[in-house]
Amino acid sequence: MKTLFLYDIDGTLLSTGGAGRGALNEAFELLHGVPRAFSKVHFGGRTDHGIVSQAYELAGLQQADGHREALIEAYLPRLQRRLDERRPEVLPGVRALLDATDRVGHNALLTGNMEAGAHRKLRAVELWERFQLGAYGDDSPRRNDLVPVAEERARRAGLEFTQTLVLGDTVHDVACARAGGAIAVAVCTGWSTAEDLRACGPDLLIEDLESGLEGLLALVRERAATG
Numbered sequence: 001m002k003t004l005f006l007y008d009i010d011g012t013l014l015s016t017g018g019a020g021r022g023a024l025n026e027a028f029e030l031l032h033g034v035p036r037a038f039s040k041v042h043f044g045g046r047t048d049h050g051i052v053s054q055a056y057e058l059a060g061l062q063q064a065d066g067h068r069e070a071l072i073e074a075y076l077p078r079l080q081r082r083l084d085e086r087r088p089e090v091l092p093g094v095r096a097l098l099d100a101t102d103r104v105g106h107n108a109l110l111t112g113n114m115e116a117g118a119h120r121k122l123r124a125v126e127l128w129e130r131f132q133l134g135a136y137g138d139d140s141p142r143r144n145d146l147v148p149v150a151e152e153r154a155r156r157a158g159l160e161f162t163q164t165l166v167l168g169d170t171v172h173d174v175a176c177a178r179a180g181g182a183i184a185v186a187v188c189t190g191w192s193t194a195e196d197l198r199a200c201g202p203d204l205l206i207e208d209l210e211s212g213l214e215g216l217l218a219l220v221r222e223r224a225a226t227g
């Protein structure tokens, strides 16, 4: 009775202190001459695809063929430079939780980051190797599509599981768990307030991954038993 654990990245596993936003601002200015294009874009729980589309809209620019690819090409080395200058902060309890969930299931990613960005962020804190697979912002502009994408990849990789759990820091993570029929666990270390997270009715709300570890494992055992 194994569980497929789908981890969000920003605000859940780590905090990059705005490295993604800074790199996108710089890339956008390089391509279009518009400074701080992402300053008013809301990032939390969104996919990179959706974030980029909104920046074009706010800048009053038409997103043409090839713009997205050019932006990504400019973004990735700028993200890497920021990650090299300031190592992301791994949030409390992450490594112990990954050890624990690895024993009762499979660790995977479900993130709005494009895969290349996710790779760079997690590699910066030696966490990339802890995940067997992922569903990313490249897979769909809508986060709510991503649970089935991750489950299909897990099956194709030969992983067996009887339930799926999504762990994230925003109301969008909870919505995406619901859309995919997964268990929803929300953590208060990121973008949404505890009040907002509670209001969207996750199966479990935890302060951080350290204090929430036992409760999360108990929920997994309980759901596995009641199937």
Ligand SMILES: [Mg+2]
Pocket (backbone or CB within 6 Å): 008, 009, 010, 011, 012, 044, 045, 168, 169, 170, 190, 191
């Ligand atoms: Mg997040």
